[in-house]
Amino acid sequence: MTTEVIKIKGADLQTEEMILNLGPQHPSTHGVLRVILKLDGEVIIAAEPEVGYLHRGTEKLAENRTYPQMLVISDRWDYLSAMSNNLVWCLAVEKLLQIKPPEKADHLRVIMVELNRIASHLVFFGTYGIDIGAYTPFLHAFREREKILDLFEEVSGARMTYNYIRIGGVMADLPADWVGKCRSFLEWMKDRFPEYDTLLTGNPIFQDRTKGIGVLSQAQAITYGVTGPNLRGSGINFDLRKDEPYCSYEKFKFDVPTGANGDCWDRYWVRIQEMKESVKIVEQALDGLPAGETNAKVPRILRPPMGETYAQIEAPRGSLGIYTISDANDKPYRVHVRAPSFINLTMLQEILVGQKVSDVVATLGSIDIVLGEVDR
Amino acid sequence: MIGYFTNIYKVSAALLEGMWVTFKWMFRPSMTVQYPHEKLTPPERFRGTLVFDKDSCTACNLCVKACPTACITLEPYVDPATNKRLAKINWYQIDFGKCNYCRLCEEACPTKPVKSVRHSHGYEWAMTDRKEMNVKWVRP
Numbered sequence: 001m002t003t004e005v006i007k008i009k010g011a012d013l014q015t016e017e018m019i020l021n022l023g024p025q026h027p028s029t030h031g032v033l034r035v036i037l038k039l040d041g042e043v044i045i046a047a048e049p050e051v052g053y054l055h056r057g058t059e060k061l062a063e064n065r066t067y068p069q070m071l072v073i074s075d076r077w078d079y080l081s082a083m084s085n086n087l088v089w090c091l092a093v094e095k096l097l098q099i100k101p102p103e104k105a106d107h108l109r110v111i112m113v114e115l116n117r118i119a120s121h122l123v124f125f126g127t128y129g130i131d132i133g134a135y136t137p138f139l140h141a142f143r144e145r146e147k148i149l150d151l152f153e154e155v156s157g158a159r160m161t162y163n164y165i166r167i168g169g170v171m172a173d174l175p176a177d178w179v180g181k182c183r184s185f186l187e188w189m190k191d192r193f194p195e196y197d198t199l200l201t202g203n204p205i206f207q208d209r210t211k212g213i214g215v216l217s218q219a220q221a222i223t224y225g226v227t228g229p230n231l232r233g234s235g236i237n238f239d240l241r242k243d244e245p246y247c248s249y250e251k252f253k254f255d256v257p258t259g260a261n262g263d264c265w266d267r268y269w270v271r272i273q274e275m276k277e278s279v280k281i282v283e284q285a286l287d288g289l290p291a292g293e294t295n296a297k298v299p300r301i302l303r304p305p306m307g308e309t310y311a312q313i314e315a316p317r318g319s320l321g322i323y324t325i326s327d328a329n330d331k332p333y334r335v336h337v338r339a340p341s342f343i344n345l346t347m348l349q350e351i352l353v354g355q356k357v358s359d360v361v362a363t364l365g366s367i368d369i370v371l372g373e374v375d376r
Numbered sequence: 377m378i379g380y381f382t383n384i385y386k387v388s389a390a391l392l393e394g395m396w397v398t399f400k401w402m403f404r405p406s407m408t409v410q411y412p413h414e415k416l417t418p419p420e421r422f423r424g425t426l427v428f429d430k431d432s433c434t435a436c437n438l439c440v441k442a443c444p445t446a447c448i449t450l451e452p453y454v455d456p457a458t459n460k461r462l463a464k465i466n467w468y469q470i471d472f473g474k475c476n477y478c479r480l481c482e483e484a485c486p487t488k489p490v491k492s493v494r495h496s497h498g499y500e501w502a503m504t505d506r507k508e509m510n511v512k513w514v515r516p
Contacts, residue, residue, distance in 0.1 A: 065444055068442075068480065069442070069443075069444035069480065070444075071478075072444040072445075072476050072478040072480065073444065136394070136398055143407050146407075153418075153419055153422065154419040154420075154421065155421070156421065157419070157421040157422050157423035157479065157495070158423050158477065161476070161477075161478070163478045163479065163480075171479075172421070175419070175420065175421070195397050198393050198394055198396075198397050199394045199397055199398075200394075202390060202393075203390045203391075203394060204383075204386050204387050204390050205387055205390075205391075
């Protein structure tokens with residue numbers, strides 16, 4: 001910034017653009033994200049997200065880990081939905097090894113991933129409320145999330161880094177009386193949705209702050225490669241669970257909610273509806289839980305044949321993909337993670353332009369990023 | 377002007393409805409556990425701190441190979457008389473600063489019926505120095 005005295009020529013006042021840093025240490029950036037905002041008064045004329053503060057180089061680490069060991073690292077990408085990360089890695093390696101997990105393992109995987117989707121969207125629900133200025137929904141959301149984490153703790157032994165879904169199946173069968181506990185949680189969860197609607201969804205202040213804000217058009221969403229609830233919020237019906245079913249998702253009946261305008265409100269609403277659909281899926285999976293083995297026969301040391309593969313699933317944040325190359329060794333030659341948060345974040349530079357500063361946090365929160373996955 | 381007042385009415389009604397939800401929860405039992413005073417019991421499969429049984433270990437090195445962060449090191453016992461490696465350990469060391477608590481070492485351990493290296497239910501563990509995280513078991 002120059003210190004020159006701005007010469008005032010009559011009434012024609014000169015204005016200057018201002019650069020404002022949002023983050024990396026800002027509670028509303030959900031981690032360590034820096035957004036460089038160029039401001040003209042109160043209006044944003046350019047926004048540039050700067051990522052990499054949480055980079056741990058997991059793609060490189062994978063080259064030095066065996067296939068089962070990489071599962072432990074995969075827990076740490078999107079730490080709010082570690083089950084999805086486990087699942088996509090297992091699907092990729094199973095594709096390479098051409099293993100088909102038993103039917104029961106598929107059901108268990110669906111149950112875990114969908115419960116994790118509820119837990120992940122609950123974090124979104126709670127933190128988005130805080131971003132807008134409502135603190136109470138956060139406490140309600142975390143109360144329910146706690147119950148899901150307790151279920152996960154019983155089944156896998158950990159609360160965030162589960163390492164439960166394994167190559168060829170799952171870690172172990174469900175503990176005794178787990179199904180009953182899960183059912184009672186689902187019943188509890190169903191009664192909570194009307195409360196959420198009263199607390200946040202139906203609140204006119206919340207609606208005013210989100211409707212018409214951060215509009216992402218269908219064309220923009222496709223151009224930027226946005227996936228998940230952000231894409232469906234723009235009104236595009238694309239869900240890998242329907243369009244390219246994995247883990248026997250084709251057996252379950254559920255709807256794919258889509259928004260209409262692609263604004264913050266639609267992205268929020270889609271996630272709330274997805275939680276309700278996930279409850280339905282878990283119920284169906286529990287009803288049809290087959291008996292039998294939970295693990296396919298997997299060799300002790302995994303050496304997939306030479307080749308490459310791409311596996312993708314519908315994670316809570318979008319389509320999460322793994323590209324692996326095997327050189328017939330026990331360690332992958334190359335791993336690439338298509339992280340949905342990272343790609344969804346790119347749309348920020350488009351939708352922030354023309355908005356007021358006070359809407360930045362509302363827009364950023366609605367994208368629902370996890371920086372662990374953005375930076376990997 | 378009418379719109380202004382209807383707006384105020386709508387917002388305050390919504391706020392009161394929201395507060396009613398909160399109010400209803402006020403008289404239900406507390407969900408939180410007052411941690412240092414009350415403690416929850418961890419579930420059966422809980423992955424707590426690792427414990428090691430130095431007498432049953434056969435020094436087979438499987439846990440070392442399974443560990444994703446290479447936090448386990450061990451030295452097998454060599455008989456000084458015959459200079460042969462025996463199925464015993466001299467020492468076994470876990471660097472808990474690196475440990476992921478992932479259970480891969482326990483799953484790899486072949487000792488039966490109780491695994492030599494296994495997760496306990498312990499979760500209260502604090503060190504003041506990074507060196508203390510290197511826990512070493514020595515067989516006399």
